[in-house]
Amino acid sequence: MTIERKPFPEGGQDWAELEARMDALSHDDIDWSGGRSPLFVFFNDQATYEVGKKAYAKFFTENALGRKRAFFGIAEMERDVLGHGLDLFSAPDGATGAFTSGGSESIFLAMKAARDAFRARTGRKAGHNIVVAWSAHPAFDKAADAMDIALRRAPLAPDLLADPAAMADLADEDTIAMVGSAPCFPHGIIDPIEALSALALERGIWLHVDACVGGYIAPFFHRIGRDIPHFDFRFAGVRSISADLHKFGFCPKPASTVYYRDADDLARATFDSDDWPNGRFATETLVGTRPGGAVAASWAVLNHLGEAGYRRAARNLAEMTDAYVAGIEAIEGLRMWARPDLSIINFGSGEIDMFEVAERMSARGWLPGLTKQPRGMHAMMSMLHAPARETYLADLSACVDEVRKGGASRSSLEATY
Ligand SMILES: *Cc1c(COP(=O)(O)O)cnc(C)c1O
Numbered sequence: 001m002t003i004e005r006k007p008f009p010e011g012g013q014d015w016a017e018l019e020a021r022m023d024a025l026s027h028d029d030i031d032w033s034g035g036r037s038p039l040f041v042f043f044n045d046q047a048t049y050e051v052g053k054k055a056y057a058k059f060f061t062e063n064a065l066g067r068k069r070a071f072f073g074i075a076e077m078e079r080d081v082l083g084h085g086l087d088l089f090s091a092p093d094g095a096t097g098a099f100t101s102g103g104s105e106s107i108f109l110a111m112k113a114a115r116d117a118f119r120a121r122t123g124r125k126a127g128h129n130i131v132v133a134w135s136a137h138p139a140f141d142k143a144a145d146a147m148d149i150a151l152r153r154a155p156l157a158p159d160l161l162a163d164p165a166a167m168a169d170l171a172d173e174d175t176i177a178m179v180g181s182a183p184c185f186p187h188g189i190i191d192p193i194e195a196l197s198a199l200a201l202e203r204g205i206w207l208h209v210d211a212c213v214g215g216y217i218a219p220f221f222h223r224i225g226r227d228i229p230h231f232d233f234r235f236a237g238v239r240s241i242s243a244d245l246h247k248f249g250f251c252p253k254p255a256s257t258v259y260y261r262d263a264d265d266l267a268r269a270t271f272d273s274d275d276w277p278n279g280r281f282a283t284e285t286l287v288g289t290r291p292g293g294a295v296a297a298s299w300a301v302l303n304h305l306g307e308a309g310y311r312r313a314a315r316n317l318a319e320m321t322d323a324y325v326a327g328i329e330a331i332e333g334l335r336m337w338a339r340p341d342l343s344i345i346n347f348g349s350g351e352i353d354m355f356e357v358a359e360r361m362s363a364r365g366w367l368p369g370l371t372k373q374p375r376g377m378h379a380m381m382s383m384l385h386a387p388a389r390e391t392y393l394a395d396l397s398a399c400v401d402e403v404r405k406g407g408a409s410r411s412s413l414e415a416t417y
Pocket residue numbers: 101102103104105137139181183184185210211212213244256
């Protein structure tokens with residue numbers, strides 16, 4: 001797609017004019033604050049939102065690239081955040097991590113570290129592959145593509161969890177890493193990391209746990225007594241973990257983390273160069289310049305919420321999700337494709353085409369999340385979705401009715417992120 005050339009703006013518009021134009025430009029946006037987007041945005045409560053925004057604005061200009069030479073406060077806040085993450089994920093002594101600008105970057109870095117660890121161990125430099133479950137995030141395809149590595153997707157078990165036996169079948173002597181998700185994005189369920197860890201140890205393969213979406217809230221679901229599986233460094237085969245602060249950590253974007261069991265692996269992910277006029281340039285991240293505001297805001301949100309705040313958030317999310325699940329199951333013909341471990345839901349029908357339902361929901365102003373296999377609707381819910389529940393369920397029920405009355409037809413809608 002091409003983009004039309006536009007003469008550079010004349011300039012001189014004041015804030016009032018700019019704001020009015022921006023409001024006009026975003027006039028047709030999805031009403032995310034009304035809980036109508038099942039993707040992209042996260043919210044805990046107004047106080048958390050304000051703390052994140054204020055801390056971000058306070059360090060708006062600081063650049064986290066300069067944290068070692070200029071911005072010592074950012075350096076210390078980053079160490080604090082990473083230290084809390086290591087504690088949350090049961091890391092052993094000697095573990096470490098990096099603060100990144102998103103899950104895709106965290107995943108890229110972990111896969112680069114895994115590749116270089118594999119190369120150091122085997123001496124083989126090409127022909128590598130990564131084995132993931134079919135439900136793994138496309139960020140792994142992206143990283144594999146950029147590094148010329150093959151990605152192998154293993155079929156899921158009937159319960160939609162990663163199937164260790166299927167992954168074992170795909171792994172061979174060129175496998176640099178295996179991946180499990182905690183939880184996977186499509187179905188919202190935590191893969192059997194304990195079994196994958198055992199497999200990883202047996203085969204001597206790096207296991208990465210992708211906890212991007214749920215990493216910062218799942219431990220608190222556990223601590224409030226929800227029966228969900230563990231997924232972290234307590235399992236000896238887990239060598240790296242990615243977890244996004246800017247999802248269910250409720251921190252402003254862009255903020256993610258990648259953790260390594262062994263500090264040597266951070267060194268493998270670090271790019272270190274000295275061959276240019278300004279001397280040594282070393283980054284533990286893919287990007288150079290990084291917003292100091294994102295680090296400060298994450299530090300502030302973690303300290304604001306703390307153990308009690310995240311437990312409260314987990315309880316609120318769990319209760320809201322239970323209510324959504326009960327409402328969906330009460331609609332005749334609908335069923336959950338998986339029992340959600342957190343607040344990501346995926347449901348469908350054995351009788352009607354869910355994409356037909358999704359089209360009608362879209363006409364009613366809901367952005368539909370879709371899964372193509374199994375064919376269903378999908379929503380990643382934060383507290384924006386609590387006040388919208390009754391309207392959503394009423395619309396869903398009405399749309400299901402309409403589709404039922406319309407007879408068997410199949411929507412041409414395609415699942416897209
Ligand atoms: C969001 C997500 C990612 C990618 O993170 P970005 O921050 O969007 O780059 C990776 N894995 C899972 C499971 C995710 O939900």
